[in-house]
Amino acid sequence: xxxxxxxxxxxxxxxxxxxxxxxxxxxxxxxxxxxxxxxxxxxxxxxxxxxxxxxxxxxxxxxxxxxxxxxxxxxxxxxxxxxxxxxxxxxxxxxxxxxxxxxxxxxxxxxxxxxxxxxxxxxxxxxxxxxxxxxxxxxxxxxxxxxxxxxxxxxxxxxxxxxxxxxxxxxxxxxxxxxxxxxxxxxxxxxxxxxxxxxxxxxxxxxxxxxxxxxxxxxxxxxxxxxxxxxxxxxxxxxxxxxxxxxxxxxxxxxxxxxxxxxxxxxxxxxxxxxxxxxxxxxxxxxxxxxx
Numbered sequence: 001x002x003x004x005x006x007x008x009x010x011x012x013x014x015x016x017x018x019x020x021x022x023x024x025x026x027x028x029x030x031x032x033x034x035x036x037x038x039x040x041x042x043x044x045x046x047x048x049x050x051x052x053x054x055x056x057x058x059x060x061x062x063x064x065x066x067x068x069x070x071x072x073x074x075x076x077x078x079x080x081x082x083x084x085x086x087x088x089x090x091x092x093x094x095x096x097x098x099x100x101x102x103x104x105x106x107x108x109x110x111x112x113x114x115x116x117x118x119x120x121x122x123x124x125x126x127x128x129x130x131x132x133x134x135x136x137x138x139x140x141x142x143x144x145x146x147x148x149x150x151x152x153x154x155x156x157x158x159x160x161x162x163x164x165x166x167x168x169x170x171x172x173x174x175x176x177x178x179x180x181x182x183x184x185x186x187x188x189x190x191x192x193x194x195x196x197x198x199x200x201x202x203x204x205x206x207x208x209x210x211x212x213x214x215x216x217x218x219x220x221x222x223x224x225x226x227x228x229x230x231x232x233x234x235x236x237x238x239x240x241x242x243x244x245x246x247x248x249x250x251x252x253x254x255x256x257x258x259x260x261x262x263x264x265x266x267x268x269x270x271x272x273x274x275x276x277x278x279x280x281x282x283x284x285x286x287x288x289x290x291x292x
Contacts, residue, residue, distance in 0.1 A: 084125065184285075188218055265289070
């Protein structure tokens with residue numbers, strides 16, 4: 001990874017906690033903020049503590065404020081961090097469009113180098129907003145085109161994915177064997193705050209629809225002791241599967257969590273989320289598979 005990517009990763013960890021600490025190199029340099037940038041950093045750090053309506057307004061204003069900053073290496077870091085946080089729930093299409101506009105503008109001002117023949121993370125973040133949150137963005141850059149192609153390839157792999165994993169009770173589950181049911185595969189971890197936040201809504205929906213042939217498979221790549229500890233404090237009714245070695249995470253090309261994928265009764269991938277969803281958003285996803 002180049003220094004640019006490491007700076008983004010360091011900011012996401014130190015300021016927002018969005019990535020696992022093990023994903024960041026030990027020699028990452030911390031950015032130096034101007035007073036205007038530091039004020040934005042402080043607001044970004046507080047976003048998760050705000051009520052949803054306040055968070056939506058604040059996110060929109062932060063996108064505008066970042067767009068007005070002078071061109072520096074910090075600008076696209078701030079734009080990327082805000083974009084990453086902006087999808088944790090339902091803050092409205094207008095808010096997401098402002099966020100996408102800001103990230104696209106920052107990347108036009110300061111294009112980034114490739115990361116080992118892969119598009120740099122901010123290009124993937126922008127393409128993700130466009131593909132899955134249905135905002136508009138225009139960026140004449142080969143890395144952005146590569147990011148768009150990467151997401152399409154990821155979805156094709158997920159469409160044909162299969163796995164067999166064991167749950168905490170020792171029962172084996174195979175995705176393709178669940179044809180005839182609506183299946184939601186949820187990737188999560190104990191350290192992931194948005195993952196924990198959406199678990200009660202997932203459990204409510206599981207109880208509501210399980211008699212209609214609805215299955216949730218929660219997939220964690222952590223040690224069983226950590227998973228059991230969290231579930232002793234936050235009980236859920238749906239199966240929690242263990243993915244030692246992250247083999248299934250790799251099959252689904254999971255690079256951030258939470259992620260959820262809904263398959264209809266014919267085994268077709270009909271909807272997915274790139275981040276935490278509200279119960280209303282999950283209902284919209286399940287409706288694509290015929291559950292109402």
